[in-house]
Amino acid sequence: MTNNKITFDEIFEQNKRRIHYQLHKMNIRDPHQEFFQEGLIAMWNAYEKYKPDKGPMATYFNYMIRNRLIDRMRKENRYTEVREQATQEFSTQLTDGNHRRREGEMAQPLTANSHPQLNDPTPWQHLKSHMxxxxxxxxxxxxxDNLTLPEIAQQENVSLEAVKSWGKQARKKLRTLNEQNIINQDDFF
Incomplete structure (x- = not known):
């Protein structure tokens, strides 16, 4: 077979179903014909590089089309993962992951440096009496005071696990007090 006798148009007409077959076999939905175009490019490359002494042209077409489609799927997946990760990072930077919501109001983002204020020590003393x-x-x-757990452990001369245990018990107590309406979280912020 020589390239002069059979043109790529003829090869394409005879073999375009191979691309559709590979798309179907790999469960690729292709509404915009992007993957079909990849298969067509793979077929063109196979047509250009084909050497008759290496094996049948049909097998070579199938191999080239399938691998080109796999490469395209990997590229699409990588792009999607990067885009989702960037979106998540951007969203986290905008909101800092923290929100404050009062009844009947929209959630308001807390700033990164937002700390409870001790302007009025009364609610804190009330809270302290229950702990x-x-x-x-x-x-x-x-x-x-916004200290880290290791800093607290060092300051109090106890293990990090002990400080974590204090925190676990304190959070449990705060949830209980909040559920029993003994404390009102709005008093602290």
């Missing part, structure tokens, strides 16, 4: 000394230390140092 153990260790739970209160965790609230005081971690929430009010």
């Amino acid at each position: 153990t000394d260790k739970q209160w230390k965790w609230v005081q140092f971690h929430i009010i």
